[in-house]
Amino acid sequence: MRIFPVSQLGAKGKWRTEAMRTLSEPFFVWFKRGQGRITIGGSSSNYSMNNAFFIPAGTMHGFDVNLNVFGTALFMGRNCKAVLPEQPLHLRVRDGIHQTEMTFLLENIQREIFNTNVGSDRAASAYVDLLSVFMQRQATHSSVAQSSPKSSREIVEAFTKLIENEFRNGFNVSDFAQKLGMTPTHLTRSCKIACGKSALQILQDRKMFEACKLLTETQVPIGDISQSLGFVSPAYFSRAFAQITGKNPTDFRKLN
Known part of the structure; x- marks a missing residue:
């Protein structure tokens, strides 16, 4: 499991984010500020502040990142045990309480990933489980419909x-x-x-x-x-x- 600032992903070349690719692990990205375009499974949409995307393993995707985009990218690992959505998700998290909850979950995942204490792996996995529940709840009322036919x-x-x-x-x-x-x-x-x-x-x-x-x-x-x-x-x-x-x-x- 790995977690990075979104800006770091594109720091060594636009190809690292914009070129279409698939990953062998589930991927979650939270755009806290900024806007751009993202393509998932061949369908493109806009993203803006407080937008989140879940991309299952094996799903082709790419997105553009500029200097005004801030957020967090979470690579969940090939052996992720969390019960995750089977299809890609695009969530617009408009409620301030839910935005705070998202930040809390990602900050705790990051803390446990870099923690050397006993049980840190299990703790990080537990927070990913909570993130999957958060996504499931948000998907019921804030998922974004695809605009293309x-x-x-x-x-x-x-x-x-x-x-x-x-x-x-x-x-x-x-x-x-x-x-x-x-x-x-x-x-x-x-x-x-x-x-x-x-x-x-x-x-x-x-x-x-x-x-x-x-x-x-x-x-x-x-x-x-x-x-x-x-x-x-x-x-x-x-x-x-x-x-x-x-x-x-x-x-x-x-x-x-």
Whole structure:
């Protein structure tokens, strides 16, 4: 279990928050101040002060963070035992008492995570349990309905799940559209409606996040990264990477 200020997540590059990715653990983020856009499961919405989001493990997402955004990000761990929502949640916590309760829970989770006393792990887990109850109660009256048409959201949700399973296989948008039983034009139109991005942008985002992660967190050779992400050659990977990030993979690794 890990907890960070939201501003710290994007301090080493926008790709760490904005690029579409999935996590192998549940994720909770509380935006105390500021505003921006967040995309979860292929559907985008605005966030503002006192907004909270729960994102289940395996759900593709990304959000923008600027200098005016303050809040807390909680990574709950792969072995989290709390009874958590099965679907993403967007909560607008308007009541001052509930805002104070949210702050109290997150501050206590943080204290126990950094505590070296006996039982601190169990205490942190207990507060996460309370946070899950808080989310369940808030969801009954402060969850935010999705604004995009249901059919578009469902298509893009299926697309992002398919990407997560297949993005390393070199498939293009046409391949994914065929697997979903539709034309590439229909898929791209649905993506634009649901999240303002094309199908190609969503696919490229996921690949580039994985590339950035491998370049910064491992010493895997660039040629091997290219092959693992389904690019036809290291040269093509380098061109695509530079086009999106503004740097070639070698320079990006040196700077990060």
